Amino acid sequence: xxxxxxxxxxxxxxxxxxxxxxxxxxxxxxxxxxxxxxxxxxxxxxxxxxxxxxxxxxxxxxxxxxxxxxxxxxxxxxxxxxxxxxxxxxxxxxxxxxxxxxxxxxxxxxxxxxxxxxxxxxxxxxxxxxxxxxxxxxxxxxxxxxxxxxxxxxxxxxxxxxxxxxxxxxxxxxxxxxxxxxxxxxxxxxxxxxxxxxxxxxxxxxxxxxxxxxxxxxxxxxxxxxxxxxxxxxxxxxxxxxxxxxxxxxxxxxxxxxxxxxxxxxxxxxxxxxxxxxxxxxxxxxxxxxxxxxxxxxxxxxxxxxxxxxxxxxxxxxxxxxxxxxxxxxxxxxxxxxxxxxxxxxxxxxxxxx
Numbered sequence: 001x002x003x004x005x006x007x008x009x010x011x012x013x014x015x016x017x018x019x020x021x022x023x024x025x026x027x028x029x030x031x032x033x034x035x036x037x038x039x040x041x042x043x044x045x046x047x048x049x050x051x052x053x054x055x056x057x058x059x060x061x062x063x064x065x066x067x068x069x070x071x072x073x074x075x076x077x078x079x080x081x082x083x084x085x086x087x088x089x090x091x092x093x094x095x096x097x098x099x100x101x102x103x104x105x106x107x108x109x110x111x112x113x114x115x116x117x118x119x120x121x122x123x124x125x126x127x128x129x130x131x132x133x134x135x136x137x138x139x140x141x142x143x144x145x146x147x148x149x150x151x152x153x154x155x156x157x158x159x160x161x162x163x164x165x166x167x168x169x170x171x172x173x174x175x176x177x178x179x180x181x182x183x184x185x186x187x188x189x190x191x192x193x194x195x196x197x198x199x200x201x202x203x204x205x206x207x208x209x210x211x212x213x214x215x216x217x218x219x220x221x222x223x224x225x226x227x228x229x230x231x232x233x234x235x236x237x238x239x240x241x242x243x244x245x246x247x248x249x250x251x252x253x254x255x256x257x258x259x260x261x262x263x264x265x266x267x268x269x270x271x272x273x274x275x276x277x278x279x280x281x282x283x284x285x286x287x288x289x290x291x292x293x294x295x296x297x298x299x300x301x302x303x304x305x306x307x308x309x310x311x312x313x314x315x316x317x318x319x320x321x322x323x324x325x326x327x328x329x330x331x332x333x334x335x336x337x338x339x340x341x342x343x344x345x346x347x348x349x350x351x352x353x354x
Contacts, residue, residue: 040088050077
């Protein structure tokens with residue numbers, strides 16, 4: 001994960017460096033193409049003005065030396081115009097600018113022929129008379145104008161130098177910034193890789209192995225495979241895999257105990273089922289005996305009832321016989337009293353005679 005974050009940071013930094021490259025390229029293009037192209041065109045335009053000024057000087061010259069000097073300057077200015085346009089030409093890259101530049105080249109060729117015709121006409125004319133205004137122009141005005149032109153040129157050159165320095169400073173800042181960003185990216189990649197390796201090592205140490213292997217072992221145990229072999233590192237007594245191995249062993253022990261209890265319960269259940277079958281058989285036998293007993297009891301009840309009836313009849317007969325016996329006893333008593341007394345006298349006499 002950390003490596004992915006570091007790579008993402010590197011990608012972001014790469015995008016930033018790419019954008020910096022584009023900005024630096026635009027700055028270079030702005031300086032090299034736009035600013036320098038504008039400067040070259042501006043110099044060419046200024047030299048065109050100088051050409052016109054030199055031709056007017058040749059036309060107004062009162063001496064042959066001054067005329068030739070002015071016409072010589074015309075040639076120098078023409079050469080400078082062409083040099084600046086040649087420098088500016090490759091800096092105009094768009095189709096419109098190229099088409100416009102081609103029109104300028106065509107007009108410049110026509111202008112060169114006009115300049116040549118003007119120089120020929122000027123050389124054919126006689127020199128001008130010496131006039132105070134012309135003398136002042138060549139002696140005072142034009143030197144002062146040239147000084148101002150030179151100062152303007154120096155300002156332009158100074159501005160171009162500042163632009164060049166700014167472009168160079170931008171280039172240096174870009175190179176420095178790119179170097180710093182590359183170093184930061186490399187540092188972040190290294191730090192991310194080191195931190196990722198450290199965290200991975202710590203996690204691996206806590207897990208006791210690779211995360212994929214720990215997940216595989218956990219999946220097997222969760223699926224009920226308690227025979228899974230857990231590979232542990234030497235001296236590992238506190239990792240997740242060690243705890244999973246301990247859990248597996250305890251689960252195996254518990255399952256073994258449960259299986260033993262289940263077997264015992266199965267055996268007892270079989271015995272209970274057998275006893276139930278035996279009890280059922282005995283119950284059926286007892287039920288049959290009870291049925292026979294019930295039948296005998298019914299017969300006994302009938303006999304008891306008959307005996308009770310007979311007993312009642314016997315009791316009635318006994319009462320009748322008792323009544324008869326009582327009466328007979330009274331009769332006997334009445335008959336036997338004289339005989340009893342006679343027998344008692346005999347016993348007494350017998351005792352006395354002894």
